[in-house]
Amino acid sequence: MAFDYDLFVIGAGSAGVRAARIAAGHGATVAVAEESRVGGTCVIRGCVPKKLLVYASHYGEDFEDAEAYGWSVPKPRFDWARLIANKDKEIDRLNHAYKSTLAKAGAELIESRAELVNRNTVSVGGRQVTAKYILVATGSWPELPKLPGIEHAITSNECFHLEKLPERVVVVGGGYIALEFAGIFNGLGSRTTVLYRGEQVLRGFDGDVRRFLQEELVKKGIEVRCHTNVARIDKAAGALTVALDDGTTIDCDQVLYATGRRPLTRNMGLEKAGVALDEIGTIKVDGWSKTSAPNIYAIGDCTNRVNLTPVAIREGHAFADSVFGDKPWIVDHVDFPSAVFTQPPVATVGETEERARAKYGAVDIYREAFRPMKHTMTGRTERTLMKLVVDRKSQIVVGAHMVGQDAPEIIQTLAIAVKMKATKQQIDQAIAIHPTAAEEFVTMRTPVAAE
Numbered sequence: 001m002a003f004d005y006d007l008f009v010i011g012a013g014s015a016g017v018r019a020a021r022i023a024a025g026h027g028a029t030v031a032v033a034e035e036s037r038v039g040g041t042c043v044i045r046g047c048v049p050k051k052l053l054v055y056a057s058h059y060g061e062d063f064e065d066a067e068a069y070g071w072s073v074p075k076p077r078f079d080w081a082r083l084i085a086n087k088d089k090e091i092d093r094l095n096h097a098y099k100s101t102l103a104k105a106g107a108e109l110i111e112s113r114a115e116l117v118n119r120n121t122v123s124v125g126g127r128q129v130t131a132k133y134i135l136v137a138t139g140s141w142p143e144l145p146k147l148p149g150i151e152h153a154i155t156s157n158e159c160f161h162l163e164k165l166p167e168r169v170v171v172v173g174g175g176y177i178a179l180e181f182a183g184i185f186n187g188l189g190s191r192t193t194v195l196y197r198g199e200q201v202l203r204g205f206d207g208d209v210r211r212f213l214q215e216e217l218v219k220k221g222i223e224v225r226c227h228t229n230v231a232r233i234d235k236a237a238g239a240l241t242v243a244l245d246d247g248t249t250i251d252c253d254q255v256l257y258a259t260g261r262r263p264l265t266r267n268m269g270l271e272k273a274g275v276a277l278d279e280i281g282t283i284k285v286d287g288w289s290k291t292s293a294p295n296i297y298a299i300g301d302c303t304n305r306v307n308l309t310p311v312a313i314r315e316g317h318a319f320a321d322s323v324f325g326d327k328p329w330i331v332d333h334v335d336f337p338s339a340v341f342t343q344p345p346v347a348t349v350g351e352t353e354e355r356a357r358a359k360y361g362a363v364d365i366y367r368e369a370f371r372p373m374k375h376t377m378t379g380r381t382e383r384t385l386m387k388l389v390v391d392r393k394s395q396i397v398v399g400a401h402m403v404g405q406d407a408p409e410i411i412q413t414l415a416i417a418v419k420m421k422a423t424k425q426q427i428d429q430a431i432a433i434h435p436t437a438a439e440e441f442v443t444m445r446t447p448v449a450a451e
């Protein structure tokens, strides 16, 4: 049977665009449908604009710190509208760059919602088209719990377009998005409160990292309230009141809910096409990203495996090489690095101490906490944590963790060593670059005592 396209991609986020581009490069005829803006969550309303806001929010401290280094800085003024306008300009630029990437690759972009009619037919832009293969790369969307007044809360999507910087903000959640936005708002001058239902933020991260980060966030002026749940949100005279289940209330100007994201797969006709989903809408796939329908594949957040852009991009690349390039390979979802762009940031690769102990039994822990050199002059009390987790028997470094300035930049490089299964002794052979913070990773000689 002749099809209109070899491949129809639904979703022009990072993963879908990569898959489309590589498949087209292998000679496939490709169409990509996008109902929102090309670039997807990461580029339009996630990682990229978030990082720009993180940069913005650090300047307040930088101006203060400059004094110690001899600079006299007049009282700085911050203009939220200017920041948002400049950020929007950069996001527009990236949106065009992504479109031109697709065009140059020869993939057809259809700016419309697409729904599956059957295994080979897609309804898009008022017509039906057929494709031999269909790739679902629709990402995820913030999920809000049901509680009275939740309609007054915003999600990360809205944070990028607020008309003004809230004076007081309550952030609900203790994961990546909650803490990153808490850092942004706090850095820009909002009075910021984080409400987390558990014992300590960043569940799933290394225990030392969680403790250390929480202390640093509090030192920065963020109020972090653990074991705290919201009962309701009320709005009156433009302000919001968050009622907690312990009977207390907090008045604020915005409530940001960052309580997780769900696969964006509803009402897309997936079930009609024979694609199996779980109860929250996750598309079930095998290691090749193949769904229960043999010609339909899914990648990225809609498959809820490792919900990180670089992983999703790799899944898209592997799919396109495997199906259209005669170069089959699958993505290794083990030992991936990730970062939380808090202030200071967190970065991590491999096993936490807790997981390593469960997996390997005996482990050696190398840990240093210190005041970064820059702050010996500024008097700022911010500290840096670095930690290596080593399997005692093989001496392989199975995890590396850092909280501190430049942590994501440093851990990215260390991730190569962890992926190569470098031993502690091999890492020790690297000569330090002095004076840096990163040098601690190659100079930690003695495991933490009594562990």
Ligand code: NDP
Pocket (backbone or CB within 6 Å): 145, 172, 173, 174, 175, 176, 177, 178, 180, 196, 197, 198, 202, 203, 258, 259, 260, 261, 306, 307, 308, 338, 339, 340, 341
């Ligand atoms: P996370 O799953 O990371 O965090 C959700 C947080 O909300 C957790 O602290 C969770 O608590 C809490 N929570 C969940 N449900 C409720 C509820 N009903 N009431 C109160 N609290 C609740 O999700 P995010 O939304 O922060 O991020 C989604 C994903 O996006 C991340 O997991 C990550 O994969 C990706 N991401 C990556 C970034 C990066 O690489 N820098 C940046 C942003 C997102 P508990 O711990 O108890 O479950």
